[in-house]
Amino acid sequence: MNLENLPAAEPDGSLDGLWPSSARRVGGEIAIGGVGVSELAAEYGTPLYVLDEDVLRARARAWKEAMDEAFSRLRGADVYYAGKAFLCVAVAKAVAHEGLAVDACSEGELRTALAAGVPGSRIGMHGNNKSREEVELALRAEVGHFVVDSLAELEFVDSIARDEGAVASVMLRVTTGVHAGGHEYMSTAVEDQKFGLSIASGAAWQAVEKTVNAPNLRLVGLHSHIGSQILVVEAFEEAARAVLDLRARVHREIGLELREVDFGGGYGIRYTGGDSAPPSPAQLASALASVVASHSAESGIEPPRVSIEPGRNIVGPAGVTLYTVGTVKTVELEDGPRRYVSVDGGMSDNIRPALYDAAYTAALASREGEGRVRSRVVGKHCESGDIVVRDVSLPEDLAAGDILAVPATGAYGRSMASNYNHVPRPGVVAVRGGASRWIVRRETVEDLLALDADYLRRGED
């Protein structure tokens, strides 16, 4: 086994976007946002999600600036932060402060964005199966638009809007047939999956007609989201053209000029040292702007205002998870030894390796260590698929009590966390300029027991 083939993971500045840009070794240990990992682990415990606030803000700003610049000669652009990647009040405030709007797809996400002071008009309401309560809440908050996913949902939103005496602005989520995204479960624009109104089957067109004729709906645009962790610009361009073609047909046949199109999210990031650099916001924004400009010139229709919804690309590289090493064992394989390194978290704080076979990398963070050995970082849960990092070379002298850092965990870590094995979910600490603070506190077993009805009734009998 050639250790050189295992993804490198040092925060030495050579792998732009893998680690937060502030991460570096100071006196042997890794510091993030100017705070050493030993200090973080001692103060807050592990496992711990660490979020570099400056990096989060800089990435949000980079998208906003790139889109504003690329679409300045067209009809302008909006960037919606996809809240599902990771949302809490501090994050919603930070992205809103950088000029972003917020995508919500549940009551919880919507209320979190509202609690952060994001105005309803700056929130997009998503979801393929919105509840009555969610639609009512969104209408009362006067959200900027609903992204409607199906014909049945159109009727549903229309009837609730009628009851509320409101008119709901609607974007239709259409599926373009573009296949993109690393894993089947991350590909959302093909025909055979749950999301959206198919352009090919005619459902999208039916939805257009239905929306135009619904008294309490206003059709404002078309929406497409092709998948997640996409690294090829062409996939976004192809989907954009398909959406613009449909918009042109709406103009041609119904005489309606839809003011907005939303190209969704899905912009990939680097997860390991073996990944190449993803396209930059500036590259992606200018590619989308070229498609919009040329389509508009060819079709002779005014260009739409454009929005996009990056989640992972903004918050993923701002986050690092810290774990404490526990038991360690080595197995002998045909091509050499593999060391299993068990940490104090696992699939409950990062389900992505088990769910999508997602690759990550790790570094010994509390000191430098010596030698290298092929390693697999695993969690503490009762599943052999409970893997944090499948393949990584880690120091030979790694031992219980060391702190491991796994970079690029800011997105879909905490937001997908579970209480499997009755493990309390880790909290999130924001770091910035040498200071740290909880932005989501750590769950405790008391929090879990507080939901246990028989526990609460104890002593009554």
Ligand SMILES: *Cc1c(COP(=O)(O)O)cnc(C)c1O
């Ligand atoms: C998941 C999702 C996003 C964000 O995806 P990322 O891969 O995090 O950028 C944006 N829009 C919609 C509709 C989504 O479902």
